[in-house]
Amino acid sequence: MSEYAEKIRGIAKKLLDDGTVDMVIGFRKGTIPLINEPCFVKDGAKVDALIWDSSCGVNLANYLPKRKEKIGVVAKGCDSRNIVTHIVENQITREQLYIIGVPCTGMIDRRKIRLAVGKEILSVSEADGKVTVSGDGYEEVLDKQEMLQDNCAICAHRNPVISDEMVADPVPEQTEVDRYQDVKAVEAMDAEARWNHFEQLLDGCIRCYACRNACPLCYCPTCFVDESQPQWVGKSIDKTDTRTFHFLRAFHCAGRCTDCGACERACPVGIPVRQFTKKLEKDCKELYDWEAGMSLDVRPPLDTYRAEDPDEFIK
Amino acid sequence: MRVIKIDKKDWESGVGKLFGDYSLFGPVKQGAFHNFAPLEKGQMPDLDYVNTRLSPKSVVYPQCETMFEYTLDETQPDHHVNKEIAKDYSPRAVLGIRPCDVKAIDLVNINFDNPQYQDPWWVQRRDALTTVALGCNNPCATCFCTTAGTGPFDDSCADVLLADMGDHYLAKVRTEKGEALVGKAGWSQDAAGEAGAMDDLAKQAESKISSKIETGKLASKVTTELYDADFWEDVAFSCINCGTCTYLCPTCWCFDIQDEVQGKDGCRMRNWDTCMSGLFTLHGTGHNPRPNKTARVRQRFMHKLKYYVDKYGDGIGCVGCGRCVQQCPVNIDIRRVCELMNRFEPGKECA
C-alpha cells in the first residue's frame, strides 16, 4: 500500500511540475482512523500529503463534474467506471483528465470493523491482507477480505478500466463471486415480505441526502426532491416521501450505477442503500448485458434504442 | 445541590416508578447503534454506550413537527386559517443523556427563547423536560468537550448528574425538577460523603480527553478577514454538501417551514434544515448569496466558531461531542477547521 502512495506522489509531482495538470485529486490521511479525506494538490512541492490505503473508499469521480481545470485524478476500478460515465454524460472531457489508475483489492468498511472490534479504535495498519487495529490496551488482527465493504467483496472490476498511468500491475479480478445474491433473496420474497423488507430498510432515514450527494451520478443541478414548482416530494421524514426519494433516485441511476458503494458508505444511519440500485443493475445486466462505465464508445442502454431490446415487461 | 447514592439494584425499580409521572426517553440500541428514543413502559435505558449516533435534540426539538393545521374547504368556517393544535407537554425525562448534550440544549435555548421572541413548542417542551445526565467515565478519542465549554462530568446544566461508580450510581441533584424526579423514583440515600469520589472520577475522565481545540483567538479575528481566508477552498473541497453534520449535531437548530396538503386538509410544519443545502439560501429570483459548497461549508464553521462567539459572547456554538467528526462521510473535521480559524492571520497562508 505504501508503495502505491509513493508512486501516486511521484506521478502527481511530475504532472504538477511539468504543467500537465493544474491539480491532482487524491486522498490525504484522515484525522480519525478508517477514513481518509479527498483532497486536491496544486503544488508539486506538496504532494507528500497524498496517501493510499484501504480507507480511500470515497469515489473521487464525484469531484469532477463541471470542473474547468486539467485534473490528475487517482482512480480505483469503480472510480474509473464513474469517470467513464461522466465523460459519456458530458460532465467532463477526457482531455481534461490524467487518470492515475490504482488496482484495488477492496476498501475496508469502517463500521464493520468497529462492530467486529467493539472497542474504540485508535490506530490501524495493514499488510499482507491483514488489518491490524489497536486501541487502549488491545491489538487485534483482522482478515481484510472479511472486513471489506459489501460492494467491494463482490466487485468484478477492481482494476481501472481507463487510465493514463497505472501505479502498479493489475490485481487478479474476482471471478467466483455471485454479484446478486442479495437481490435474488429479495426477488424470492412475496409482495408483502418485500414491502416489509424495504420498509425496514428505510427505517431511520433522516433525509440528509448523504447517499445522493456522495453518488457521482447525482450531479443534477436541481434534484427532483428540491423542486418547488411543482413540488414532487414532501420534505419531512414521512414514510411515503422518504420511499419516493429512495426509489426514484435508484431509478435515476439505472444503467449508470457502478455499485461503487458511495451511497452506503456515506449513510450516517446505516441504510443499505445499494439494495435499491442493485436490482436495477442486475436488470441491466440481464436485459441488455450492460455494465455501466466500461467503455467510452458505447451509449448506455437507457439512452439508445435497439429493435431487439427486450420488452416483455411492458404490459 | 445534594449528592445521593443509587444502588444499581434500585436503579431499575426507580426508573420503573417514573413511568407513571413522566414520558421517558433514553438511549436504546437500534441496529448497531444507540439513539435516544421513547422508552416503552418497563423498558430500561441502555446505559452501556459512549455516544449516540444522533444527538438527543429531537427529545425537545423533533426533526419534523406540525405547527398548525387548516382546512382549504370553503364550506367550512375558518377555512384557510392556520389553527394551533394541542400537543403533549406533560412531564418528560431523558435518562442517561451525556452532559455535553445537556449543555447543547442550553445552548440552543439561547436561540429559541430570547427576550424578543419565544418559540412556543421549544419552550414548552424544554420546560416539561427533566434531564438525568450520565457522566462519561470513558470519553471517545473524538470528544473535545473540555475545550468546548463543557466536559464529561459538566454539572452546570443537567437536573441530575449521575456517575457510574461500578455497583452504584452517585447522583448530584441540582434543581427542583431533579429533586422531584429522584423523589418519585424513591432514590434518597444521602451520600454527601462520597461527593469527593465523584469529583475524582470526573477529574479522571477529564484527564482522559486527549482531543483539544483552541478557541481563544476566535473572538478577536475580523469577521470579513476570516471569511476571506485562503483555507476555505481546501477545507470545503471534499464536502459533498449532505446534511449529516447538521442533522447529527446537538447544537444545529436551523429549520425549514413547509405547507403540506392532502385533499382539503393541510398543515404547516417545520423540519430540520441544513445550511449545507443550496436551497437554504436560494432566492425566489434564482439568486443565491451562498452559491457554492465552499460558501456553505464556511457558513457552518463560521456560524459555530465565529458568528456565535461574537453574537452571544458565551464561547463557541459547539459542545465537542464529536459526532460530526465521526460521521462525516468525507472526514471534514471541525477540530482541524477550528485550528485553522484560531491561528489565522491575514496575509499568512495557513492551509
Place this chain on the structure above:
Amino acid sequence: MQNPYLPIPVRIDKATIETEDRNLKTFKFVYVNPEDEEKFQYKAGQFGELSVTGKGEIPIGIASSPTEKGYVMFTVNRVGLVSTALHNMREGDIMGIRGPLGNWYPWERMEGKNIVIIGGGFAFTTLRSSIVMLLDPANRSKFGDIHVVYGARSPGMLLYRDELAQWEARDDINMHITVDGTDDPDWKYNVGFVPTITEQKAPKGDDDTFAIVCGPPIMIKFTQPVLEKLGYKHDHIIMSLENRMKCGIGMCGRCNIGKEFVCKDGPVFTLEELNTIPKEY
C-alpha cells in the same frame, strides 16, 4: 403563550396590477378580526410574512404607511411558489399575515435631518411607505428636505404611478423619477440609470443628510460610489437587505449573515454595519 408563528387572518380587499409586465401586484388586506389591527402596529421599513395557506409564507416589505389606517398593503413580485399562488388569488380570499417583523429605517435618528430616498425597480415598496409617512401632516415638519430618486426600466415598470404624479406636484418633496429608457414622446421626467440621476440631483452628503437606498444589487453597487463622492458617510447610508427567510423572527437561521439575522437584526442596516459582515446578500 403568544405564538409568533401564527398568522393573523386577513381578507384580500383589493388586488391591483402595478406594472406592464403584470408581474407586480399590490394587495390591500383588511383584518378578518378588526381587533388584530392593534397587533400590527408597524413603522416604515418593516416587513411581514404573507401566509398563503397550503403554499407557505414569503417575507415582503410593508408598502402601506403606518399613517394609513384600517388596512395593510404589500406589493408582490411573482417569482416563486407562494408569490405565484398569491397572484392567482382573488379579492375576498382569506390568507394570513405575520408581523410586523424586523427593524425599520432609523426615523428616530433621522428626525430633523434631510432625507434622500433612492429606489430602483420593485424595491420601492417600503420606500413608498416611508414617503407617505413623511408627507403626513403630522410628520412632515419633523424632517428637513426630502429628495426621492426612483427609477425603473421603463415608464410602465414604475410602481404607484398615480402617487408619483401627486408627489411630483407637491412642493414639500423633490421627486426625481427616471427610467432606463423610453420611446414615449410624452415622458416628461428623467432618462438614465439611478446612480447617474443620483449624482446629478441628490444633495451633497453631510452630517444632516441621510440616504436610504433600496434596489437591485447592480443599482446598489453603482450607487454606493456616487454617494461616497457626494460626501455621504457610511453611517449615513441606510440600506435594506432581502434574504431568503422562513420564520421572520431570527429562529430558523437561514437569513444569517455574520452575526446578524437579517429578519430580526435587520433588514435595515447602515452601510457602515454592512461593511463588517460578509456580502452574502
